[in-house]
Amino acid sequence: MKTNSANNRAKATVYAEVLLAAARVKNNVFAVANEFDLLTKTVRGSIELRKTLVDKTVPATAKRAIITEIFAGYASELLETFIVMVDRGDLAVLPRANELYTTLAEKALGAAFVDVTTVVPLDEALREQIISKYSAELGCGVMLREHVDSDLIGGIILSTHGKRIDASVSSQLERARHVLSKTF
Amino acid sequence: MKQRIKTVAKMSVLLTTAMLAMPAMAFAAEDGDAKLGIELLFPPLGEFIPMLIGFIILWIILAKLAWPHFIGMIDKRAEKIKDSLEKAEFAKQEAERLLEEYKVEISGAKKEAADIIANAKQQAEHVKAEITASAQTEAESIISKARRAIETEKKTAIAELQASAADMTIMVTKKVIGTDLSTAEHKSIIERYIAEAGSFNEN
Numbered sequence: 290m291k292t293n294s295a296n297n298r299a300k301a302t303v304y305a306e307v308l309l310a311a312a313r314v315k316n317n318v319f320a321v322a323n324e325f326d327l328l329t330k331t332v333r334g335s336i337e338l339r340k341t342l343v344d345k346t347v348p349a350t351a352k353r354a355i356i357t358e359i360f361a362g363y364a365s366e367l368l369e370t371f372i373v374m375v376d377r378g379d380l381a382v383l384p385r386a387n388e389l390y391t392t393l394a395e396k397a398l399g400a401a402f403v404d405v406t407t408v409v410p411l412d413e414a415l416r417e418q419i420i421s422k423y424s425a426e427l428g429c430g431v432m433l434r435e436h437v438d439s440d441l442i443g444g445i446i447l448s449t450h451g452k453r454i455d456a457s458v459s460s461q462l463e464r465a466r467h468v469l470s471k472t473f
Numbered sequence: 474m475k476q477r478i479k480t481v482a483k484m485s486v487l488l489t490t491a492m493l494a495m496p497a498m499a500f501a502a503e504d505g506d507a508k509l510g511i512e513l514l515f516p517p518l519g520e521f522i523p524m525l526i527g528f529i530i531l532w533i534i535l536a537k538l539a540w541p542h543f544i545g546m547i548d549k550r551a552e553k554i555k556d557s558l559e560k561a562e563f564a565k566q567e568a569e570r571l572l573e574e575y576k577v578e579i580s581g582a583k584k585e586a587a588d589i590i591a592n593a594k595q596q597a598e599h600v601k602a603e604i605t606a607s608a609q610t611e612a613e614s615i616i617s618k619a620r621r622a623i624e625t626e627k628k629t630a631i632a633e634l635q636a637s638a639a640d641m642t643i644m645v646t647k648k649v650i651g652t653d654l655s656t657a658e659h660k661s662i663i664e665r666y667i668a669e670a671g672s673f674n675e676n
Contacts, residue, residue, distance in 0.1 A: 409659045418667050426672050442650050443659055444666045452673040456666035458650055462643050469639035470632070 301382040304370055305389035309397060311366035322394045322402060323434045324363045328371065329387040331359070332380070342375050349376050400430030406438050406446040406457075419447070 312321040332338055341347055341355060353372050360368055374380060395401055403423055405411065411419075416433055424431045427449070443458035516524070654662070 407659070407663055409656045409663075411663075412660065415660060415663055415667070418664065422667065423673070426674070442647055443654060443662045445663045445670070447670070447673075449673060454670050454673060456670045458662070459647075462646060465646075466639045466643040469642060470635045 297379075297382045297385060300379055301385035301389055304374055304379070304382065304386040305393055308366060308370045308386075308390055309393045311370070312364065312394075313397065315364070315366065317364055317366070318394045318397055319402075319432050321364045321367050322391055324360075324367050325387050325390055326404075326434060328360055328363065328367065329383055332383060339380065342380055343378065352376070398430070398432065400432045401427045401449055402434055403431050403447055403449045404434045404436065406436040406441060408437065408439055408441050408443055410437055411435055423447070423449075 308321065308325070309318065312318045332342070338355075338359070342352055352375055356368060356372055356375065360371075371383075374383065374386070391402055401423075403419070405419060411433070419433060420431045441457040441459050442462065444456045444461070446457050446460075447454040515521075
């Protein structure tokens with residue numbers, strides 16, 4: 290008899306594999322990975338959205354409408370997979386499915402996904418600089434998932450596989466504030 | 474007892490002599506016969522013998538009836554006096570013994586009282602010392618706590634002041650950087666930070 294955790298892991302694997310198969314057909318694996326990541330962060334960040342999606346009194350059609358409205362422009366295979374997940378009441382496996390999809394997509398593409406957060410969008414020169422530096426370090430191709438966040442003030446944050454390089458101005462200022470508060 | 478009998482006999486002789494002398498003198502005065510020399514001292518024989526017989530009868534009566542009773546009374550009296558004297562002596566000795574005992578007891582009581590007072594003084598001194606030490610310890614503890622509280626308050630106030638100063642400095646810096654940097658300058662910073670940033674394996 291499977292435990293609840295093992296059951297969720299199995300479900301997450303199924304969703305990730307189905308989504309990867311669909312994305313590979315459309316040759317859209319990396320874009321789906323980016324969008325899946327954004328979708329997961331959006332759902333995790335909104336209590337109201339989560340409550341609505343798990344509410345059994347809300348009709349499935351209404352939930353579909355909400356999903357397509359909020360995530361308009363996202364890959365159709367991603368949205369279909371997500372809708373099935375919501376209809377079956379498997380919203381809890383969403384983060385795990387996203388992680389598994391990322392891992393499977395990285396294997397499929399033979400590259401590591403690196404999340405890059407900056408204040409201004411990257412240009413090609415910066416992308417090349419990042420890819421060349423971290424491809425050599427990771428020993429494989431690097432695909433950047435770019436994010437823009439003005440809270441950084443300046444600089445850059447890189448992360449992959451749970452590892453993080455924080456070279457943002459906000460972090461440096463925070464460290465400076467900490468040092469100042471101790472030494473003033 | 475013998476001594477008393479002798480005493481009584483002597484008294485009887487004297488009494489008899491007096492009795493014998495008195496009638497002779499009376500008879501001499503009544504008779505008016507002049508007697509001379511030694512005759513004046515002795516009564517005529519015709520009177521002496523009846524008197525002697527009377528005396529003897531009287532002596533015998535007294536010896537049989539009065540003397541034993543008289544001697545018994547004297548003996549009782551002597552015995553009583555002796556008993557009284559013995560009792561008095563015993564009482565005196567008892568009184569002296571009691572006096573000695575009382576003196577010893579009073580001496581012991583005085584010593585005990587002195588010991589009690591000394592102990593009480595010693596205990597009072599001990600209690601006083603304990604109270605003083607306790608009060609001093611408590612006072613030191615209160616002062617120490619107060620000092621720690623003041624020190625903590627002081628550190629908190631300094632930390633708050635430092636944090637406020639740091640916050641103010643960083644806030645101004647953020648505003649300056651956030652508003653004054655152009656996109657090109659941001660990209661320049663990113664480029665430099667990428668070059669300077671360490672590896673994932675360092676984190």
